[in-house]
Amino acid sequence: MILYLASGSPRRRELLDQLGIPFTVVKSTYEEHNEQYESPYELVEQQALGKALAAVLPTEAKGNAHTVLGADTIVVHKGHKLGKPHDVEGAKAMLGELAGDYHEVVTGVALCHYDSNGDLLGQSVFHVCTKVYFFDLTEADIEAYVATGEPMDKAGAYGIQGKGAYLVKGIEGSYTNVVGLPVEVVARKLKDGSR
Known part of the structure; x- marks a missing residue:
């Protein structure tokens, strides 16, 4: 199976690499x-689907499923959607x-399956939710973490896989989801050939 990742996120690339899933990054x-969607769950699913459907595929994608x-x-947080600062x-x-x-x-994921003619056979769109608990943070804690520069390209202004781990008291659910892709769920759906 040929997999194209319609994402520039280095974290998503690393997660797929860790599981040994071969893929090619595309824009x-x-x-x-x-602002279009009230529900955060619907929002991430629609954004993920939009990204997948608007992927710019290389010419060799034609002729291969x-x-x-x-x-x-x-x-x-409390109904408030936080993207990147x-x-x-x-x-x-x-x-x-x-x-x-x-x-x-909350991570929305879309898997769009195409035949060798480039026709859409089916799609699987879903989201995964993880609860993350933060320690109480002093102003100095926040200042010191922001000074590292790590928060600037991350939803919620922290990265659990980096220095931001210091902020996290615990989680309920998928760790890889917090990093940016619930890769264990994605891998199973790909293995099942989920349509």
Whole structure:
């Protein structure tokens, strides 16, 4: 099976690599529209599907059956959707909001299956939710973490797989989902040939 990953995320690449799943990274022309959906679950599923359907595939994709994987991750705290911070102050505000409480990390995944003619055979669209509990954080804790630069390209302004692990008291659910792709679920769906 040929798999195309419609994502520029190095974390998603690393997760697929860890499981030994062969894939090729491709660009997607999809433009995100965060304000369109009330439900965070519907939002990430639609964003993931949009990314997968708008993937720019290489010419060799024609003539071979293939699957395109799209994904989108957001953080949800008390109904408030948190994407990536726009600046340092935004990162500090997000971390302050999450401190001493729990939030959900929600990743939408779309697997679009194509035949050798490039016709869409079917798609599997789903989301995975993980609860993440943060320690109480002082202003100094937040300042020090933001100063590392790590929060700037991450939903919720932290990376659990890096220095952000220091902020996390515990999780309920998939760890890889918090990193950016619930790779254990994706691998099983790919193995099952889930349509």
